[in-house]
Amino acid sequence: MSGQGAFDPETGRIVDGGIREQTSQVLRNISLILQSAGADLSSVVKVTVFLHAWKDFAEMNEVYASFFPAKARARSTVQGERWPEGSLVAIEAIALVPPEH
Secondary structure: OOOEOOEOOOOOOEOOOOHHHHHHHHHHHHHHHHHHOOOOHHHEEEEEEEEOOHHHHHHHHHHHHHHOOOOOOEEEEEEOOOOOOOOOEEEEEEEOOOOOO
């Protein structure tokens, strides 16, 4: 799936808070998209995390690990410069989805 931001699906706005809140929202958004395709986070095989500031890596990583506790997925993390106002993180994921979807 394409990069997902920390947007609240109800309001379309970036969630309040710092990197922890935004990372949680991004991963919840990814989870909802996967559910709509008959999959879940265990279906994810590759992730790319885009951080606004490298200083946020450790906190992002703690939240990320809470969503993917079972086993590590292939992941790249890069720093980006151009972001929507207030955005600290975006994540794109590749998942294996059941064939009927």
